[in-house]
Amino acid sequence: MLEIQDSYDCVVMGGGPAGSTTAALVAESGASTLLVEREAMPRFHVGESLMPETYWVFERLGVLDKMKQSNFVKKVSVQFVGHQGKESQPFYFDQHDPRECSSTWQVERAEFDHMLFENAREKGADCVDATRVHDVIMDGACVTGVRLQEASGMVRDIAARVVVDATGQHALLANRFGIKVDNPELKKAAIWGYYKNARRDEGKNGGATVILQTNMKKSWFWFIPLQDGITSVGVVGDNEYLLKGRGSPEEIFHQELSICPAMLGRLEKSQLVSEFRITKEFSYATTKHAGDGWVLTGDAWGFIDPIYSSGVFFALRSGELAADAIVEGLQNNDTSGEQLGKWVTDFVFGTQWIRKLVDAYYTEEFSFGRFLKNHPQYVENLTDLLIGRIFYPGAGDIFKDMEPALARDRSGKSADSSSLKV
Numbered sequence: 001m002l003e004i005q006d007s008y009d010c011v012v013m014g015g016g017p018a019g020s021t022t023a024a025l026v027a028e029s030g031a032s033t034l035l036v037e038r039e040a041m042p043r044f045h046v047g048e049s050l051m052p053e054t055y056w057v058f059e060r061l062g063v064l065d066k067m068k069q070s071n072f073v074k075k076v077s078v079q080f081v082g083h084q085g086k087e088s089q090p091f092y093f094d095q096h097d098p099r100e101c102s103s104t105w106q107v108e109r110a111e112f113d114h115m116l117f118e119n120a121r122e123k124g125a126d127c128v129d130a131t132r133v134h135d136v137i138m139d140g141a142c143v144t145g146v147r148l149q150e151a152s153g154m155v156r157d158i159a160a161r162v163v164v165d166a167t168g169q170h171a172l173l174a175n176r177f178g179i180k181v182d183n184p185e186l187k188k189a190a191i192w193g194y195y196k197n198a199r200r201d202e203g204k205n206g207g208a209t210v211i212l213q214t215n216m217k218k219s220w221f222w223f224i225p226l227q228d229g230i231t232s233v234g235v236v237g238d239n240e241y242l243l244k245g246r247g248s249p250e251e252i253f254h255q256e257l258s259i260c261p262a263m264l265g266r267l268e269k270s271q272l273v274s275e276f277r278i279t280k281e282f283s284y285a286t287t288k289h290a291g292d293g294w295v296l297t298g299d300a301w302g303f304i305d306p307i308y309s310s311g312v313f314f315a316l317r318s319g320e321l322a323a324d325a326i327v328e329g330l331q332n333n334d335t336s337g338e339q340l341g342k343w344v345t346d347f348v349f350g351t352q353w354i355r356k357l358v359d360a361y362y363t364e365e366f367s368f369g370r371f372l373k374n375h376p377q378y379v380e381n382l383t384d385l386l387i388g389r390i391f392y393p394g395a396g397d398i399f400k401d402m403e404p405a406l407a408r409d410r411s412g413k414s415a416d417s418s419s420l421k422v
């Protein structure tokens with residue numbers, strides 16, 4: 001049984017992908033590190049579809065071989081189905097870049113998150129689960145430790161030179177400091193369940209994430225093939241539209257299914273093997289990302305929208321970047337907010353491209369199919385964004401033409417408004 005020390009160089013709150021990444025890399029540098037997870041591991045989590053750019057973080061964490069040897073379904077493409085059932089060509093990630101890093105996996109999160117949690121332990125972090133951080137300890141404006149409640153019920157104060165908030169949507173620090181801002185444009189809700197024997201495409205596209213619009217474009221479904229013949233199927237729509245006065249989650253889910261024939265077809269011979277789960281209002285940002293003795297990572301930093309499956313990649317990458325800033329800060333005895341958050345400006349710059357793609361998807365009049373027909377030169381750029389290649393100069397070139405097209409469509413001046421939105 002692990003004996004938690006009274007003091008650490010770094011305490012990480014939350015044992016999801018962001019927290020486990022930061023804890024592993026900080027511990028690997030030799031700094032004493034505590035990773036605290038509230039739930040007993042392994043624990044359930046939504047969000048199974050990865051972006052290929054997670055590859056580099058897996059490599060850095062030393063878990064690439066474990067991923068390759070796992071039973072996780074290989075994902076080499078994504079596909080979109082429009083509101084009239086028209087299917088886009090699959091976006092094959094290796095189309096322009098055949099390297100191994102252009103493919104990824106659909107992961108069962110309990111297993112995947114547990115693997116990362118254990119990896120942090122292997123790298124030298126003290127890892128505890130079933131232990132909740134109640135609050136942070138402050139000295140003026142500086143965070144100097146955490147107050148936690150162990151599984152036994154005992155409450156303890158632990159001192160830390162750096163505290164990382166990786167508590168996901170709980171966003172412990174952002175809530176405490178009042179720096180969390182919900183995105184009024186994306187007040188969404190999701191209802192999802194798990195099906196056995198749903199129909200997948202034959203061959204290479206069989207592991208694809210498929211995003212399907214319902215017939216009035218008021219909601220969309222995800223279809224994420226997992227191991228053992230299980231498929232994660234969820235519907236996302238405006239909170240008001242999806243949840244207000246429409247019955248139980250199961251009833252709403254089936255009402256939405258009935259207006260998405262392409263999804264109905266895929267589920268024809270399947271069996272539901274779970275309850276339906278529900279979550280809402282999950283898109284938000286934070287107005288400050290680090291301060292003296294603290295830094296935010298992953299969903300605790302902010303969350304955009306699940307449509308492009310970017311959440312876990314952002315968690316892993318921000319976890320990695322925060323770890324580098326923490327290790328440097330600990331070595332130079334500089335745990336100021338400036339040091340701990342030095343990576344954030346570039347991170348926000350890169351992630352804006354996904355934010356803009358989300359905006360485009362939710363612009364009713366806009367059609368990706370039409371846009372790409374008129375601007376075929378951007379297929380490669382768009383595929384790169386779907387892969388998660390967002391942190392290089394030119395990553396956002398597509399928006400030079402997409403933004404004016406969006407503005408025209410929003411003002412109703414589209415040249416061809418009859419085209420399908422795919």
Ligand SMILES: Cc1cc2nc3c(=O)[nH]c(=O)nc-3n(C[C@H](O)[C@H](O)[C@H](O)COP(=O)(O)OP(=O)(O)OC[C@H]3O[C@@H](n4cnc5c(N)ncnc54)[C@H](O)[C@@H]3O)c2cc1C
Binds near residue numbers: 014051279313
């Ligand atoms: C409907 C929906 C669908 C999604 N689909 C996808 C997808 O297909 N692909 C994708 O990449 N992303 C998806 N996401 C997003 C993805 O799930 C998250 O971005 C990702 O889990 C973030 O990782 P994290 O480590 O920041 O947070 P989490 O994975 O949420 O981990 C945070 C951890 O902190 C723990 N914790 C919370 N409070 C405390 C506390 N006080 N003390 C100790 N521990 C605490 C929690 O128990 C949790 O284990 C989806 C999100 C939603 C809402």
